[in-house]
Amino acid sequence: MDFRQFPEQAAMRARERMLSGAVEAPAAARGPDGRGTAGPAAAAGSPAPATPGAAAPGVPYPRVRETVLTSWRRCRLHAVDADRLHVPHVEQHIDWDSRFLAAAAPVLDHVEQLLADCTAGVVLADSEARVLSRRGGDTAVVRLMDGVHLVPGSSYAEEAVGTNGIGTALAERRLSTVFGAEHFAGPLQRAACAGIPVRNPLTGRQEGVVNLTCLRQDASPLMAAVVRQAAADIEERLLDRYSGKERAALDAFLAAGRRTSGPVLLVTPTLRTANTEAVRLLEPQDLRQAGALAADLLAAPAGSRRQRVDVTLRLASGADVRIRCTLVGPPDRPIGCVVGMTAAEGREAPAAPDRAPGGRTGAQPTPAPLPALLPGLAGRSPSWRSASRDVVSACRQRLPTRVVGEAGVGKLALVRAAHHWVRPRKRLHVLDLTAHQDTADLLARAEEALRDEDGTVVLQHLEAANRELMSCLETLLAEARRDRGTGPWVAGLYTAPGQGPVPAAAPTGAAPPALDSAVFPCTVAVTPLRYRPEDIRDLVPALLARHSHGGTVSCTPAAMQVLTRCDWPGNVRHLSRVLQQAARGRRQADLQPHDLAPECHSSCRRTLTPWEAAERDAIVRALHDAAGNRDAAARQLGISRATIYRKIRLYGVTVAPARAR
Numbered sequence: 240m241d242f243r244q245f246p247e248q249a250a251m252r253a254r255e256r257m258l259s260g261a262v263e264a265p266a267a268a269r270g271p272d273g274r275g276t277a278g279p280a281a282a283a284g285s286p287a288p289a290t291p292g293a294a295a296p297g298v299p300y301p302r303v304r305e306t307v308l309t310s311w312r313r314c315r316l317h318a319v320d321a322d323r324l325h326v327p328h329v330e331q332h333i334d335w336d337s338r339f340l341a342a343a344a345p346v347l348d349h350v351e352q353l354l355a356d357c358t359a360g361v362v363l364a365d366s367e368a369r370v371l372s373r374r375g376g377d378t379a380v381v382r383l384m385d386g387v388h389l390v391p392g393s394s395y396a397e398e399a400v401g402t403n404g405i406g407t408a409l410a411e412r413r414l415s416t417v418f419g420a421e422h423f424a425g426p427l428q429r430a431a432c433a434g435i436p437v438r439n440p441l442t443g444r445q446e447g448v449v450n451l452t453c454l455r456q457d458a459s460p461l462m463a464a465v466v467r468q469a470a471a472d473i474e475e476r477l478l479d480r481y482s483g484k485e486r487a488a489l490d491a492f493l494a495a496g497r498r499t500s501g502p503v504l505l506v507t508p509t510l511r512t513a514n515t516e517a518v519r520l521l522e523p524q525d526l527r528q529a530g531a532l533a534a535d536l537l538a539a540p541a542g543s544r545r546q547r548v549d550v551t552l553r554l555a556s557g558a559d560v561r562i563r564c565t566l567v568g569p570p571d572r573p574i575g576c577v578v579g580m581t582a583a584e585g586r587e588a589p590a591a592p593d594r595a596p597g598g599r600t601g602a603q604p605t606p607a608p609l610p611a612l613l614p615g616l617a618g619r620s621p622s623w624r625s626a627s628r629d630v631v632s633a634c635r636q637r638l639p640t641r642v643v644g645e646a647g648v649g650k651l652a653l654v655r656a657a658h659h660w661v662r663p664r665k666r667l668h669v670l671d672l673t674a675h676q677d678t679a680d681l682l683a684r685a686e687e688a689l690r691d692e693d694g695t696v697v698l699q700h701l702e703a704a705n706r707e708l709m710s711c712l713e714t715l716l717a718e719a720r721r722d723r724g725t726g727p728w729v730a731g732l733y734t735a736p737g738q739g740p741v742p743a744a745a746p747t748g749a750a751p752p753a754l755d756s757a758v759f760p761c762t763v764a765v766t767p768l769r770y771r772p773e774d775i776r777d778l779v780p781a782l783l784a785r786h787s788h789g790g791t792v793s794c795t796p797a798a799m800q801v802l803t804r805c806d807w808p809g810n811v812r813h814l815s816r817v818l819q820q821a822a823r824g825r826r827q828a829d830l831q832p833h834d835l836a837p838e839c840h841s842s843c844r845r846t847l848t849p850w851e852a853a854e855r856d857a858i859v860r861a862l863h864d865a866a867g868n869r870d871a872a873a874r875q876l877g878i879s880r881a882t883i884y885r886k887i888r889l890y891g892v893t894v895a896p897a898r899a900r
């Protein structure tokens with residue numbers, strides 16, 4: 240039975256079981272968009288539950304599409320209420336004069352006419368899922384949409400109302416069809432909808448979503464075709480609305496964005512836009528402030544206008560940033576201004592009162608003003624944010640800090656980013672304790688680095704230090720602080736053994752010398768990637784940008800799903816290596832699951848021997864070649880059916896048959 244046909248209460252119960260991990264949801268039925276592999280006829284069958292005993296014998300288990308299941312998991316993370324609908328009213332935040340709305344209006348008129356004899360209504364929302372316009376729909380659909388507040392001025396963001404054809408399309412960045420019980424919130428389950436993001440053809444950013452909504456029994460594959468065409472028409476009209484000057488200014492803005500990994504803004508007399516990094520790192524008031532600076536430069540009298548202006552700006556977070564405003568076009572007739580941002584040179588944002596990061600020691604924990612996220616680093620999980628906050632805070636106070644975590648979790652990356660944020664252009668000295676055979680040489684280098692009062696000294700791989708070395712380092716560090724009262728900031732990185740719990744604080748007793756050292760009053764633990772899988776969605780594009788050398792390699796949702804399910808025993812470094820391999824030799828590509836290394840398609844926890852790893856890889860490749868068909872893969876490998884099934888179980892191979900993907 241297809242989940243979409245499930246009655247409301249049964250659907251809710253089945254969903255709870257799937258999300259609580261009691262059963263693995265069998266994927267996937269063909270949606271009325273015609274995608275997927277099992278059509279409505281197949282949907283009428285009863286696939287066995289993935290976990291024996293998940294459904295009573297003879298009781299059909301519902302099929303759920305992977306995209307829907309992923310969306311439900313996001314809803315869970317956002318604590319969306321499944322029983323009641325909470326639709327925020329956000330009218331005051333909407334730009335009712337936007338270029339997007341103006342470009343879309345004639346297209347919506349046309350779609351409304353097309354749908355005159357149909358029951359469905361068409362809805363337009365902006366990039367934040369705020370409803371801008373609603374047209375058409377027969378009486379029943381209008382009543383339904385009114386009943387669920389699907390009206391201009393309300394927000395249909397997935398984190399507010401759950402899985403739906405507006406917010407989910409934006410979250411997935413592609414066509415999203417949601418039918419009946421696939422909606423997360425019960426009150427939406429009478430509806431069926433198809434939504435597709437509309438992209439700005441010049442900047443590539445999502446401008447919004449066009450969506451069709453009808454009663455669930457009226458759903459049709461044509462809905463997807465109609466929204467696709469409408470989105471293409473809006474994109475074309477959007478392009479037409481840019482003048483030649485605006486296109487030239489946008490070209491300069493995009494070129495500036497390619498040269499930096501930081502925030503970039505564009506201001507022209509008629510247009511304001513910002514890159515993803517700016518939106519991610521800055522608060523709205525910061526964007527407004529920076530935009531005002533650029534507008535002032537554009538409005539300055541021609542005689543006094545300079546091509547480039549550098550200023551320091553204090554952000555809402557309290558951090559200082561260096562702003563560079565560069566005019567586009569000649570100074571006497573500029574067509575726009577591009578604003579770039581870096582951390583301010585030699586200026587430290589005001590430090591918080593004395594506070595031990597992590598709140599483990601010290602007096603009153605007072606939150607310090609901090610950047611929303613450290614530039615150049617990806618990840619928004621609470622544990623990553625907390626580690627970032629603690630490391631920056633320690634860096635500001637020059638509090639000797641031990642950063643603990645498994646190999647490749649990002650300890651050095653975090654300390655480096657904090658150093659560049661707090662004291663840009665000052666030196667960062669990294670001393671790898673495993674790279675120095677000669678202790679005297681290591682201590683001499685440490686002594687020299689510790690003389691750099693404004694710098695940061697990182698002692699990497701503290702776990703490799705024996706008691707004697709540690710005691711010498713302690714003496715050096717104590718002297719560095721006593722002599723000058725302040726001294727450089729010292730961070731010690733301790734690589735904890737893999738796949739085990741991270742020590743939350745400095746252990747005592749039989750702890751290794753690096754951990755029972757009295758030198759570091761503060762310890763920050765960085766969580767392994769497998770415990771913060773939500774960061775993978777941020778890390779993947781950031782790491783792909785690094786490995787595609789200015790190209791545009793991205794990840795399809797299906798490949799992203801494979802990546803988010805992996806355990807990543809080597810943490811971010813491991814993920815980075817897999818993406819580097821997958822992106823090798825490509826400048827433009829949408830990575831598919833089969834582009835990822837075979838290890839991503841196996842959930843085996845133990846370390847495989849080289850022979851076993853080779854066998855697993857061969858099986859994964861054969862399964863990909865055979866579209867997941869196990870019999871065909873076994874034939875290709877020249878092994879029996881029974882053997883391939885046994886090996887698949889042994890290695891936890893997760894390549895699903897194409898029908899179920």
Ligand SMILES: Nc1ncnc2c1ncn2[C@@H]1O[C@H](COP(=O)(O)OP(=O)(O)OP(=O)(O)O)[C@@H](O)[C@H]1O
Nearest residue numbers: 616617618645646647648649650651652734811812
């Ligand atoms: N949040 C992040 N965003 C972007 N890149 C990251 C992030 N965390 C780690 N990386 C990247 O992952 C790789 C490994 O990180 P890093 O060297 O900091 O790990 P580590 O914890 O210090 O490892 P080890 O203990 O083995 O020395 C680096 O290439 C780093 O740039």
